[in-house]
Amino acid sequence: MPPxxxxxxxIVIAVAGCAGYFYASNxxxxxxxxxxxxxDQGRNISRATxxxxxxxxxxxxxxxxxxxxxxxxxxxxxxxxxxxxxxxVGLGNYAQMFAEEGFRVAFxxxxxxxxxxxxxxxxxxxLVAQLTDRLKWGNIAKSLIFMPMAISFVGAxxxxxxxxxxxxxxxxxNAVRDFFGMQPIDVLQIAFWNNFFIMFIxxxxxxxxxxxxLSAALRGIPEETIEAAIxxxxxxxxIFFKIKVPQITPTIxxxxxxxxxxxxxxxxxxxxxxxxxxxxxxxxxxxxDYMFRDDGRATAVAFVIMVxxxxxxxxxxxxxxxxxx
Amino acid sequence: MDNIAGKRSGxxxxxxxxxIALVLxxxxxxxxxLVSSFREREQISESGWWRAAFSVSxxxxxxxxxxxxxxxxxxxxLEGNLFGDKEGSxxxxxxxxxxxxxxxxxxGQTYARYEVFIMEDxxxxxxxxxxxxxxxxxxxxPETDEDGNEIxxxxxxxxxxxxxxxxxxxxxxxxVDEIDRAPSVYITAPQPPEFTLDNYEQxxxxxxxxxxxxxxxxxxxxxxxxxxxVAAFAxxxxxxxxxxxxxxxxxxxxxxxxxxxxxxLVPLLTLHNAVGIGQSxxxxxxxxxxxxxxxxxxxxxxxxxxxxRDIIECAKVDGATDFQIFTKIVLPLxxxxxxxxxxxxxxxxxxxxxxxxxxxxxxxxxxxxxxxxADDLLGSRGGDWGILAAAAFVSIAVPLAVFFAMQKYLVxxxxxxxxx
Numbered sequence: 128m129p130p131x132x133x134x135x136x137x138i139v140i141a142v143a144g145c146a147g148y149f150y151a152s153n154x155x156x157x158x159x160x161x162x163x164x165x166x167d168q169g170r171n172i173s174r175a176t177x178x179x180x181x182x183x184x185x186x187x188x189x190x191x192x193x194x195x196x197x198x199x200x201x202x203x204x205x206x207x208x209x210x211x212x213x214x215x216v217g218l219g220n221y222a223q224m225f226a227e228e229g230f231r232v233a234f235x236x237x238x239x240x241x242x243x244x245x246x247x248x249x250x251x252x253x254l255v256a257q258l259t260d261r262l263k264w265g266n267i268a269k270s271l272i273f274m275p276m277a278i279s280f281v282g283a284x285x286x287x288x289x290x291x292x293x294x295x296x297x298x299x300x301n302a303v304r305d306f307f308g309m310q311p312i313d314v315l316q317i318a319f320w321n322n323f324f325i326m327f328i329x330x331x332x333x334x335x336x337x338x339x340x341l342s343a344a345l346r347g348i349p350e351e352t353i354e355a356a357i358x359x360x361x362x363x364x365x366i367f368f369k370i371k372v373p374q375i376t377p378t379i380x381x382x383x384x385x386x387x388x389x390x391x392x393x394x395x396x397x398x399x400x401x402x403x404x405x406x407x408x409x410x411x412x413x414x415x416d417y418m419f420r421d422d423g424r425a426t427a428v429a430f431v432i433m434v435x436x437x438x439x440x441x442x443x444x445x446x447x448x449x450x451x452x
Numbered sequence: 453m454d455n456i457a458g459k460r461s462g463x464x465x466x467x468x469x470x471x472i473a474l475v476l477x478x479x480x481x482x483x484x485x486l487v488s489s490f491r492e493r494e495q496i497s498e499s500g501w502w503r504a505a506f507s508v509s510x511x512x513x514x515x516x517x518x519x520x521x522x523x524x525x526x527x528x529x530l531e532g533n534l535f536g537d538k539e540g541s542x543x544x545x546x547x548x549x550x551x552x553x554x555x556x557x558x559x560g561q562t563y564a565r566y567e568v569f570i571m572e573d574x575x576x577x578x579x580x581x582x583x584x585x586x587x588x589x590x591x592x593x594p595e596t597d598e599d600g601n602e603i604x605x606x607x608x609x610x611x612x613x614x615x616x617x618x619x620x621x622x623x624x625x626x627x628v629d630e631i632d633r634a635p636s637v638y639i640t641a642p643q644p645p646e647f648t649l650d651n652y653e654q655x656x657x658x659x660x661x662x663x664x665x666x667x668x669x670x671x672x673x674x675x676x677x678x679x680x681x682v683a684a685f686a687x688x689x690x691x692x693x694x695x696x697x698x699x700x701x702x703x704x705x706x707x708x709x710x711x712x713x714x715x716x717l718v719p720l721l722t723l724h725n726a727v728g729i730g731q732s733x734x735x736x737x738x739x740x741x742x743x744x745x746x747x748x749x750x751x752x753x754x755x756x757x758x759x760x761r762d763i764i765e766c767a768k769v770d771g772a773t774d775f776q777i778f779t780k781i782v783l784p785l786x787x788x789x790x791x792x793x794x795x796x797x798x799x800x801x802x803x804x805x806x807x808x809x810x811x812x813x814x815x816x817x818x819x820x821x822x823x824x825x826a827d828d829l830l831g832s833r834g835g836d837w838g839i840l841a842a843a844a845f846v847s848i849a850v851p852l853a854v855f856f857a858m859q860k861y862l863v864x865x866x867x868x869x870x871x872x
Binding site for chain 1: 463467468474475479480481485488496498500502671674677678681682683685690693695699702703705706709710711712716717718719737745746749774775803809822825830840843847848851852854855856859862863
């Protein structure tokens with residue numbers, strides 16, 4: 128049976144199964160377990176009301192706990208064992224890893240990524256959002272800058288590999304260098320700076336995201352504050368930096384953290400551009416080097432990423448709780 | 453409100469120009485690859501895509517038949533037309549005697565090879581030197597060869613062979629030896645720009661990209677639909693049903709939004725192997741369903757909670773059960789949020805490399821397009837940009853179409869989905 132067909136059948140089974148589950152479990156709850164006909168009708172209805180949310184939540188909660196919560200514990204546990212998983216090594220994997228040059232390079236590069244990519248993407252996004260705000264063709268411009276969002280990281284890497292190509296008849300960067308009489312260079316092999324050429328791909332992809340959110344935030348700024356500033360004689364730059372930006376700071380923070388989290392997850396770009404060579408490794412790609420080869424090490428890297436992400440997670444939860452009140 | 457008197461026009465021009473510049477920077481890489489995917493492979497390596505609309509100078513090796521060679525004094529001469537009988541079927545833009553420099557001489561010039569004597573490290577040696585000069589002139593030898601060795605004028609250079617080609621292909625080949633075999637000469641001729649679908653045809657027929665396309669589709673469709681169904685019920689419960697742990701559950705979903713996938717890979721693969729799912733499409737569907745779940749619940753709940761309370765309470769008063777309210781009222785009203793999430797999840801599963809690499813078998817029958825490009829084509833087709841570009845656009849086409857068709861929902865989802 129071809130997999131696509133199998134997939135379609137799975138969709139039918141899953142959707143029908145879900146609908147069937149919800150319908151059947153509700154039916155069982157209302158008719159069999161707590162039927163509202165007997166003597167203690169009122170109590171049965173309130174009991175059913177207490178149980179019902181859990182029926183609705185159960186499938187999702189099952190997936191979340193098995194596929195996202197259990198692995199946090201499972202990964203940590205696995206990282207305490209050696210390559211084959213038979214021998215308990217305590218924090219041995221971590222000790223070995225931190226002592227290794229490759230890990231330190233990946234860690235350092237990841238710090239670069241976490242600083243540069245969110246900053247650059249948020250800045251570019253804010254710039255585009257502000258510039259296109261009053262433009263007649265602003266929506267077209269936004270749509271085009273937003274477009275890389277739809278492209279896969281692998282596709283984007285390919286697109287930029289083409290731009291960075293060594294041959295001046297292929298890569299536009301070396302074509303420009305050639306035009307000015309300079310020797311072609313392989314930008315992916317220039318120590319240290321090659322990281323920035325790779326990071327720019329991510330900036331290219333995420334600027335659209337930042338722009339969409341920040342542009343909506345800019346539109347949400349009360350007109351009166353801007354009018355008041357104009358009457359007081361503020362120039363456009365003052366209006367932007369002293370009136371608009373302070374009012375959308377919370378949104379800027381959200382965009383910033385969202386991109387930061389993404390940066391800690393994406394291995395595809397480094398994997399496709401250099402395969403981690405020329406000192407461009409970052410933690411997610413470093414982890415993939417060990418995936419399938421040394422699960423102890425791989426889970427240790429994953430857990431390090433998890434630890435780095437945790438503060439943002441806590442901050443998100445605090446924010447969400449505050450908003451719900 | 454930026455229109456302060458007097459500043460407007462200058463600032464507006466600057467704004468327009470900078471936006472144009474930004475859009476160009478953002479667009480040029482993709483356009484370049486798109487143009488290249490339609491070009492002939494020889495043309496891609498000859499000239500940059502930005503010159504795709506102009507003709508390309510291409511080098512050819514030509515071996516005119518040795519028939520008709522005549523002896524003139526000490527030398528043998530062969531004359532004719534390089535294009536055979538077909539007069540004007542091409543026009544020569546340069547010619548030469550070596551493949552290293554096929555366009556060394558201009559049409560109408562004479563290009564000759566001499567054996568010259570040089571001083572190398574204080575000793576006399578000889579080497580070949582090719583030189584181009586006007587047809588009615590004499591060769592002027594440089595003082596040094598390309599390695600910087602002095603060329604001696606005594607003993608004088610010895611003529612070996614020469615070639616003269618006109619723009620229409622008429623040539624005259626002179627050699628000191630008898631011309632008994634077809635000589636090899638090189639010409640460069642401009643090729644008109646040519647656009648083809650050959651790259652796409654090749655990638656889809658002989659490079660198995662069609663299989664990868666179907667695999668991607670197989671992964672993406674169930675992985676988009678299943679989480680919606682599961683998440684919608686949970687979102688409804690978290691939005692409109694009262695129970696003790698609700699706040700905790702919502703906080704949990706918000707927290708799980710940022711859990712890095714990496715942490716899930718090893719334990720889940722072990723789990724899948726243990727329960728017999730192993731590396732298979734079923735495994736990928738389950739994994740994608742779970743990984744998309746936090747965002748799905750979060751987006752749908754945020755939307756559902758914004759639905760008018762009156763409608764839902766009226767229905768409750770009229771005796772509708774939660775199940776009925778959900779299926780008959782909330783679900784249809786939540787269509788925009790469902791669409792937003794569906795687009796997100798579709799783009800993410802279609803474009804994913806990590807989950808496919810880990811949860812699908814590594815045999816080529818199971819490769820999705822991202823794996824195919826990253827693990828196979830970038831290696832085996834490294835410099836073949838026509839093929840790579842076509843492969844990229846086969847994989848990009850569907851998400852781009854979805855993106856431009858459903859941008860409204862995507863933007864709406866982004867705005868609702870970023871934790872505020």
